[in-house]
Amino acid sequence: MSLPDRKEEMVRRMLEGPHPSVPAGLALRAAERGTRIRRRRTAGRRVAWLLLAAALTGFVVWATLAQPWEAPPARTAPPVEGY
Helix, strand or coil, X not given: CCHHHHHHHHHHHHHHCCCCCCCCCHHHHHHHHHHHHHHHHHHHHHHHHHHHXXXXXXXXXXXXXXXXXXXXXXXXXXXXXCC
């Protein structure tokens, strides 16, 4: 008996054997858990998008007020005092 045949025979024996009993309500609990996971992921995505939008809005407001693309005024002459 070769290696693939032995593995196939082991799988056949496992499938032909007695099947374990499934707890009552397992499908219902699995569906509820899946729903909770989906809701958490959806809420997480919404929070992430809101944080991204807030960060983008904050950056736009800061850039509008600070105008970092403009060069600062040049100070080549000393200030005039006592004139």
